[in-house]
Amino acid sequence: MWRRVASLSSSISSSFLAQTASRLNTWESLTTGIAQQAKGVIAPKEKTPFITFVLGGPGSGKGTQCIKIVETFGFAHLSAGDLLRREIASKSADGAMILNTIKEGKIVPSQVTVKLIQKEMELSDNHKFLIDGFPRTEENRVSFEQIIGVEPNVVLFFDCPEEEMVKRVLNRNEGRVDDNLETIKKRLTVFQALSLPVINYYSEKGKLYTIKAIGTEDEIFEQVRPIFAAFEKRPSL
Numbered sequence: 001m002w003r004r005v006a007s008l009s010s011s012i013s014s015s016f017l018a019q020t021a022s023r024l025n026t027w028e029s030l031t032t033g034i035a036q037q038a039k040g041v042i043a044p045k046e047k048t049p050f051i052t053f054v055l056g057g058p059g060s061g062k063g064t065q066c067i068k069i070v071e072t073f074g075f076a077h078l079s080a081g082d083l084l085r086r087e088i089a090s091k092s093a094d095g096a097m098i099l100n101t102i103k104e105g106k107i108v109p110s111q112v113t114v115k116l117i118q119k120e121m122e123l124s125d126n127h128k129f130l131i132d133g134f135p136r137t138e139e140n141r142v143s144f145e146q147i148i149g150v151e152p153n154v155v156l157f158f159d160c161p162e163e164e165m166v167k168r169v170l171n172r173n174e175g176r177v178d179d180n181l182e183t184i185k186k187r188l189t190v191f192q193a194l195s196l197p198v199i200n201y202y203s204e205k206g207k208l209y210t211i212k213a214i215g216t217e218d219e220i221f222e223q224v225r226p227i228f229a230a231f232e233k234r235p236s237l
């Protein structure tokens with residue numbers, strides 16, 4: 001519970017802790033639990049987070065495959081889109097802006113999305129995260145790195161033909177304001193222009209795993225499974 005660590009840390013006035021925390025980046029200061037250990041409240045050091053970004057166009061099957069990854073490998077699933085829709089439903093200050101942005105198929109300002117993701121990560125007891133549908137732009141990516149202070153271990157790209165994505169989204173039937181032909185066209189343009197550069201960035205970094213996202217859900221998962229199975233053998237996961 002990284003949020004609890006953070007709040008305890010702020011209540012400790014020792015200059016050693018203050019100096020140490022300021023030298024650490026945000027993530028480290030949240031995760032090391034220095035403050036708690038100094039007080040003897042806890043506790044073992046938290047595990048290093050293992051972060052997977054799940055990318056792909058609208059309807060490529062990100063959410064569907066995330067459910068299977070959670071079931072098989074025990075990750076926490078953080079869907080950026082779901083977090084934003086929750087903000088709309090809760091009528092928060094940003095709700096109206098988020099709704100308009102989603103209707104237009106555009107991208108919500110990075111700070112808003114990263115803050116929501118950060119909150120969920122802090123609240124989670126898990127150290128393995130699937131971040132679904134984020135980052136969608138280079139600006140999103142940089143903002144995550146700056147605010148959270150870590151990079152993903154793995155980036156999955158569900159590569160699906162546009163025609164198939166459109167068909168799936170129009171049949172999704174979840175009552176979403178953006179599941180209509182007009183918005184899908186805009187989202188596909190945004191995906192090509194803003195999201196593909198992020199995918200290329202991770203490809204160049206050697207972190208990208210491309211999945212051919214056509215076939216049955218189970219067939220697609222058989223491409224995903226070995227990726228995490230290999231990481232499970234390593235001490236980092």
Ligand SMILES: Nc1ncnc2c1ncn2[C@@H]1O[C@H](COP(=O)(O)OP(=O)(O)O)[C@@H](O)[C@H]1O
Binds near residue numbers: 061063172215216
């Ligand atoms: N392999 C598949 N074949 C056919 N339909 C699929 C497949 N995977 C997912 N779907 C369906 O397509 C729609 C979009 O899938 P979803 O997981 O929501 O995609 P995304 O999160 O990438 O937008 C959903 O209705 C889902 O049930």
Ligand SMILES: O=c1ccn([C@@H]2O[C@H](COP(=O)(O)OP(=O)(O)O)[C@@H](O)[C@H]2O)c(=O)[nH]1
Binds near residue numbers: 058081106
């Ligand atoms: O990091 C994100 C994730 C989502 N969205 C907005 O939320 C919409 C729906 O995203 P979601 O991931 O739920 O869609 P999916 O790709 O799963 O269909 C996107 O089109 C964007 O308008 C955003 O602005 N930033």
Ligand SMILES: [Mg+2]
Binds near residue numbers: 133
């Ligand atoms: Mg989705």
